[in-house]
Structure formats: structure tokens, C-alpha cells
Amino acid sequence: MHNCGRSNAALNALQESRDRHSDIGKSPDKLLLQGGEFSILSVTEIALAAVMMQTSSVLMTGAGNVEMHLKCALHFIKDLGYLCRPPDSIFSRTLVNRFAMVDVVHAHLRFRRPLASFDFFMYQEDEKLDHGDPAFREMHGCDQRVLCFLAEIAVLSADLLDGSTTHDLVQAKAYTLETEMRIWGHKYYNSMIRGASTSKTATQAPSSSPSSQPSPMSLSHISILDIVCECFYWTAQLLLLRRLFLDPTKSSRVQLVRRHLFQIMDKLEPGCGPDSSLPFPFYMAAREATTLAERDWVRRKHAAMMEVYRDRSREYMMEYTEKIWNNAAPVANSNASDDTLSWCTPREQYIRELDKQSTYFMF
Structure with missing residues (x-):
């Protein structure tokens, strides 16, 4: 699946934040970037974003089947409540x-x-x-x-x-x-x-x-x-x-x-x-x-x-x-x-x- 640079950066920031703050690491859905300016996405939300972005690629290129993307997205949506x-x-x-x-x-x-x-x-x-x-x-x-x-x-x-x-x-x-x-x-x-x-x-x-x-x-x-x-x-x-x-x-x-x-x-x-x-x-x-x-x-x-x-x-x-x-x-x-x-x-x-x-x- 394709993803954007921002998602990769968020993943890196997420890992660094977990390494530095073990107490925050216990609650991955409520993490802050350094400085506490704004919340970053949870791992599941990032995965959901990547899957939904991929549907646009399928739309534009006409290549592939979107069915699996929808099933993955539904799994993440259920997991997030x-x-x-x-x-x-x-x-x-x-x-x-x-x-x-x-x-x-x-x-x-x-x-x-x-x-x-x-x-x-x-x-x-x-x-x-x-x-x-x-x-x-x-x-x-x-x-x-x-x-x-x-x-x-x-x-x-x-x-x-x-x-x-x-x-x-x-x-x-x-x-x-x-x-x-x-x-x-x-x-x-x-x-x-x-x-x-x-x-x-x-x-x-x-x-x-x-x-x-x-x-x-x-x-x-x-x-x-x-x-x-x-x-x-x-x-x-x-x-x-x-x-x-x-x-x-x-x-x-x-x-x-x-x-x-x-x-x-x-x-x-x-x-x-x-x-x-x-x-x-x-x-x-x-x-x-x-x-x-x-x-x-x-x-x-x-x-x-x-x-x-x-x-x-x-x-x-x-x-x-x-x-x-x-x-x-x-x-x-x-x-x-x-x-x-x-x-x-x-x-x-x-x-x-x-x-x-x-x-x-x-x-």
C-alpha cells in the first residue's frame, strides 16, 4: 500500500515518543508530538488512512480490486470503535x-x-x-x-x-x-x-x-x-x-x-x-x-x-x-x-x- 511522507513521519514520531515516555507508550491512542502542540494519529488510524488513500489509487489507475481494502478498513474501524x-x-x-x-x-x-x-x-x-x-x-x-x-x-x-x-x-x-x-x-x-x-x-x-x-x-x-x-x-x-x-x-x-x-x-x-x-x-x-x-x-x-x-x-x-x-x-x-x-x-x-x-x- 502506498502512504504519504506525513504518515511515515508520524510513525517515526510515535516510536520515538514511546521510547522516551513509557507512561505515554501505554496509551498509544493519545500521544503528543514533542512540545505537546497537537495529537498524532494512533497506529490503527494511520493504517486506516493508508488503506483509504489506496482506494484513490485504485480509482485513478483502474488497477486492482478495492474489496480487500474495504475489508481491512472495516477491521480498523471496528478496532477503533x-x-x-x-x-x-x-x-x-x-x-x-x-x-x-x-x-x-x-x-x-x-x-x-x-x-x-x-x-x-x-x-x-x-x-x-x-x-x-x-x-x-x-x-x-x-x-x-x-x-x-x-x-x-x-x-x-x-x-x-x-x-x-x-x-x-x-x-x-x-x-x-x-x-x-x-x-x-x-x-x-x-x-x-x-x-x-x-x-x-x-x-x-x-x-x-x-x-x-x-x-x-x-x-x-x-x-x-x-x-x-x-x-x-x-x-x-x-x-x-x-x-x-x-x-x-x-x-x-x-x-x-x-x-x-x-x-x-x-x-x-x-x-x-x-x-x-x-x-x-x-x-x-x-x-x-x-x-x-x-x-x-x-x-x-x-x-x-x-x-x-x-x-x-x-x-x-x-x-x-x-x-x-x-x-x-x-x-x-x-x-x-x-x-x-x-x-x-x-x-x-x-x-x-x-x-x-x-x-x-x-x-
Whole structure:
């Protein structure tokens, strides 16, 4: 695993401090640098930081599998007692926030439960996490409540796939979850209505003409962050429909959410800042594109983002998106449907196996 020079220096300082002060050495989690100016990280926190930094290397290079890193990180988080309570230090809270986001996104990419148990404090609603330091919302472009929704969807989806819970019970829980999501996200529905009322046709892809794009100066950082957060909310709704209610790609509900996601993503100029968190919503929605125009828009948006964010994982995600499209029914002017209400069709099984066997990673 790669680590930074600061971590090495901290390790050296830790050893020196232990050698000089045997009484401090008995409590390695509460050590001070020489002079007592500030606390240094414990050995376990340093290891957690190194593991979580390595996930960034996997993201950028596309090399390796992040699964082992997550398992190691979870071991350290358990050892530090951070599953049931937030850490005290800002640095450790940053690491735990990052782990929670990566764990949930990776669970959806692999069709499995998050590694952390559902009683992990990050998967339980806590508004303070979006307003603390660091604010989860500002770090990841996703409200902490939406992270909870995504975690629950992943758990219920895994229950459905492995047969540990009956289909009827999963759908009953899904209806309850849908109600909670709609109540929490009610502020977003006027935006969807406005977007639907301005759409000329039901299958129209967003325009890519310069006049349709807001000026980079017309959107503040806060407005951009709000749009990215809304993208995560609608992605949770999309996954609820696809993975719990088992709606096929061509269902009117899936396409309504997919169109709205494309419309609000189209407002984001690549490189505007918070849009660096957009890949998960973008590629999840891209899979549901059905027409040539929609898929061409996805390709253009992907290319534009790659000009700014040149990580290999985006290339792999787009490659797999193309495979999913190619496996689907004819995309244009076709009345045939290979989808059914049951999620056991060859196409849906193909998507699951494609994701389960892949090594790409995105958050």
C-alpha cells in the first residue's frame, strides 16, 4: 500500500515518543508530538488512512480490486470503535465518511450488502453529519440521509437475490422505504414537474447545444452542490425501482427518473467542482438509456467529463455500460420488449453477472 511522507513521519514520531515516555507508550491512542502542540494519529488510524488513500489509487489507475481494502478498513474501524459512534477528530471523521460512501457505492456495483452492518452509525439518519466538520454532504455531494436510503436499498436487494427474505416481504419494506424517501425528498418533485413540462417528447435526450448549458458563472458552488445531491437522491429512487420493485428498464417510472437525471446532469459543466462526485449517479442512470439519442448524449457527456477527470475507472464504467446496451433489445423504433416484471430475464441476469465479476470501482 502506498502512504504519504506525513504518515511515515508520524510513525517515526510515535516510536520515538514511546521510547522516551513509557507512561505515554501505554496509551498509544493519545500521544503528543514533542512540545505537546497537537495529537498524532494512533497506529490503527494511520493504517486506516493508508488503506483509504489506496482506494484513490485504485480509482485513478483502474488497477486492482478495492474489496480487500474495504475489508481491512472495516477491521480498523471496528478496532477503533467507530461503528457505533463518530470519531472525535476531524481527520478520523473524514476517513469514516469516506469509507461509508465507498462501502455503499461498491455494494451497489457488486449487487451485495455493504460490508459494514446496517446498524453502522453512518447508515442511520443523523442530520448533524451533514452540518459538522467535515460535512458529509460537502465531502461527497450526497446527503447523509440519501446514503442511508442507498444502504437500505443495497441490503434489501441482497436479501431478495440470495433468498434470505421473501419477495413479498422485501416489496412491503420497499413500499415503506419509498414513502420515507418521497417525504424526505419532496422538495425535488417540483423540479421534476418543471423538467417534464419543458420536455418536447417522452424520449428526448438533453440538448448539448451551448445555448442549453448554463454559464459556469450562473451557478454558485452551493447551487452546483445542490444539483449533485439531487442526482444522488434520484439515483436512489432509480435503484429502488430497478432492484426492489423490479421495474424493467422500459417502464414509464424508470424512464421518468432517468430523463430527469439526464436533464439535471446536463446543467453541470465538467470541472465545476462538486461534479467530481457525479460518476455513480451518471453511470447508473446511463444504463437505463434506451434510444440512440439518449445513448449518444451519454457518450458525449462521458467524453466531456474524461477531459477533466482522467481516471481509468470512468473508462471501465463506460465500457460496461456499452456492453449492457449491446445486450439489450433494439434501441430505436421497436415495440418488442425483452423485459418482464420479473427480474429473472437473461438480460437482467447478464447485468448482475457482469457487475459481480468486474473489478471497476467508483464513488
